[in-house]
Structures are given as structure tokens and as C-alpha cells.
Amino acid sequence: xxxxxxxxxxxxxxxxxxxxxxxxxxxxxxxxxxxxxxxxxxxxxxxxxxxxxxxxxxxxxxxxxxxxxxxxxxxxxxxxxxxxxxxxxxxxxxxxxxxxxxxxxxxxxxxxxxxxxxxxxxxxxxxxxxxxxxxxxxxxxxxxxxxxxxxxxxxxxxxxxxxxxxxxxxxxxxxxxxxxxxxxxxxxxxxxxxxxxxxxxxxxxxxxxxxxxxxxxxxxxxxxxxxxxxxxxxxxxxxxxxxxxxxxxxxxxxxxxxxxxxxxxxxxxxxxxxxxxxxxxxxxxxxxxxxxxxxxxxxx
Numbered sequence: 389x390x391x392x393x394x395x396x397x398x399x400x401x402x403x404x405x406x407x408x409x410x411x412x413x414x415x416x417x418x419x420x421x422x423x424x425x426x427x428x429x430x431x432x433x434x435x436x437x438x439x440x441x442x443x444x445x446x447x448x449x450x451x452x453x454x455x456x457x458x459x460x461x462x463x464x465x466x467x468x469x470x471x472x473x474x475x476x477x478x479x480x481x482x483x484x485x486x487x488x489x490x491x492x493x494x495x496x497x498x499x500x501x502x503x504x505x506x507x508x509x510x511x512x513x514x515x516x517x518x519x520x521x522x523x524x525x526x527x528x529x530x531x532x533x534x535x536x537x538x539x540x541x542x543x544x545x546x547x548x549x550x551x552x553x554x555x556x557x558x559x560x561x562x563x564x565x566x567x568x569x570x571x572x573x574x575x576x577x578x579x580x581x582x583x584x585x586x587x588x589x590x591x592x593x594x595x596x597x598x599x600x601x602x603x604x605x606x607x608x609x610x611x612x613x614x615x616x617x618x619x620x621x622x623x624x625x626x627x628x629x630x631x632x633x634x635x636x637x638x639x640x641x642x643x644x645x646x647x648x649x650x651x652x653x654x655x656x657x658x659x660x661x662x663x664x665x666x667x668x669x670x671x672x673x674x675x676x677x678x679x680x681x682x683x684x685x686x687x688x
Contacts, residue, residue, distance in 0.1 A: 390418035403553035409450025411553040416441040421464040424456035457554030463546025468522040475513040481535025506566040512556025636678035
């Protein structure tokens with residue numbers, strides 16, 4: 389990776405026409421492996437094997453797809469990118485990242501959330517990409533916290549990000565990518581989160597929707613079996629998001645964290661997986677994330 393990448397990104401940011409044909413060769417010359425994407429951000433080639441720095445290949449793509457945007461493959465480019473998504477309210481990746489950096493114990497991470505210390509790109513939807521120099525072997529994470537994905541080197545491809553001069557993607561902080569902070573390395577490597585102090589859940593003020601009503605009626609809060617039944621057949625690619633969303637929904641409707649954790653563990657034990665099986669630590673993560681989201685909503 390070129391040490392002057394931040395300056396190169398600023399130059400690319402000025403490109404206003406034919407981002408693939410004009411901008412991609414500049415990025416490639418800086419050591420970034422690029423490939424074309426359509427307006428829907430879908431790759432136009434088999435990016436895992438065809439992302440390249442070759443000028444001839446990029447020129448050919450530019451002629452074939454004159455209106456294409458540019459994406460960067462993270463693994464061969466030596467990048468780890470934290471993606472903060474804001475396009476699915478009330479989930480807000482920037483708020484989740486602020487919470488994570490504040491809990492990191494790193495005085496340089498907060499209060500500016502590292503925005504002033506590393507390469508920062510604004511996305512088309514108003515989210516942010518933080519570019520870091522990758523550390524070999526750190527895994528990515530499709531759902532680190534609500535609204536946060538991490539694209540990293542581990543695996544065959546390592547994920548990709550859309551880059552300037554693709555329309556809507558702009559350089560905000562012309563800083564060179566910093567090395568991945570140690571606290572973030574630990575979180576990603578150990579599948580864990582900084583511990584939070586216990587929080588007081590808001591009291592339930594509204595009537596729960598029918599599928600969350602206790603069943604059968606009882607003196608206390610009975611198990612919401614109808615709602616839990618909707619979680620039984622979730623496919624592997626959606627289970628993590630579903631677990632986190634279900635935890636939030638149950639907590640918002642007044643169920644205790646311990647009950648929610650127990651019920652979701654019963655569900656997770658029955659889910660099929662495309663990798664390692666779910667563990668109690670995953671369920672704890674879902675519940676903690678739900679509590680965190682509810683707390684932020686209450687403070688808004």
C-alpha cells in the first residue's frame with residue numbers, strides 16, 4: 389500500500405467523469421486491488437479472483453462499462469474497513485461506533501471516534517467507512533454491533549468496499565490509514581465486546597402486539613411462544629441479525645434479559661449453521677446489543 393494513499397484518494401475524489409476508467413487506475417497504482425461495480429453496488433466481475441492492479445485490465449473494463457463505479461478488495465489491498473451504516477433507522481452505525489470507541493479505554497479513540505486519525509470516507513447513504521491498515525489474520529465481522537460491519541483480510545476474499553470516485557463516495561479525512569487499534573483487534577479476534585455496566589431497561593408502557601402477548605395468560609410474564617415460533621426456521625445467513633433483532637423486540641416489550649437469553653438460547657441450539665455452532669456468548673451479545681440500542685433510543 390502506498391504511504392501517500394490519503395493524498396491519492398484526494399486526487400481521485402476530484403474525478404467527476406468515468407470513475408472506473410479515470411479513477412481506478414490511480415487507485416491501482418497506489419496498490420489497491422480494484423474492480424468494477426454497477427449502480428446497485430453489485431460486482432460486474434468475479435471480484436474475489438479478478439480484482440487487480442493491472443492497468444490493461446482496468447482500461448478494458450473502462451471501455452466495457454463506461455458508467456461503472458469502483459470497488460476495492462480489502463484483503464489483497466491490505467485494508468480493514470469499518471462500515472458504519474445509517475440507512476436503516478433506528479439502527480445507526482455511527483452511534484454504535486461512538487459507544488464502542490468510548491468503551492474501548494483508548495483515550496485517543498474518543499471523543500472523535502478515530503474520525504480524525506485515519507482515512508474516512510462518506511458513503512452515498514450518509515454512512516462512513518474508516519480505512520485501517522490490516523493486520524494479517526484478523527477476521528471480519530458482518531455484524532459487530534447494530535449498524536457496524538467490518539471488512540478484513542481473513543478468508544478467501546476479505547470483503548470489499550465502494551471507493552471514490554464512485555458517485556456519492558467522498559473523502560472526509562485525508563489521513564493515511566492507521567494500523568488497526570489493539571482494542572479492536574482483540575474484539576475481532578476473540579468474538580467479544582467491551583463489557584458494559586448494567587443498564588436499567590425502560591418500563592413497558594405500551595400493550596405488546598398480539599404475537600408478543602403472554603401465552604397462555606398467567607399472573608406473571610409468560611413465555612411468548614407465538615413470537616418465538618417465528619424464529620424456528622431462520623436460514624444461516626440471517627440468524628445473527630434475527631437473534632439480535634428478536635432480543636431487542638423482547639426487551640422492549642418488558643421481558644427480562646435473563647428470560648430473553650434463555651429463550652433465544654433454546655432457539656439457537658436448534659438452528660442449523662454454515663460454520664461454527666452458536667454459543668451462549670453469541671446469545672449474550674444479542675441481549676447486550678438489544679439493551680444498548682434501547683438505552684440509546686431512551687436517551688434520544
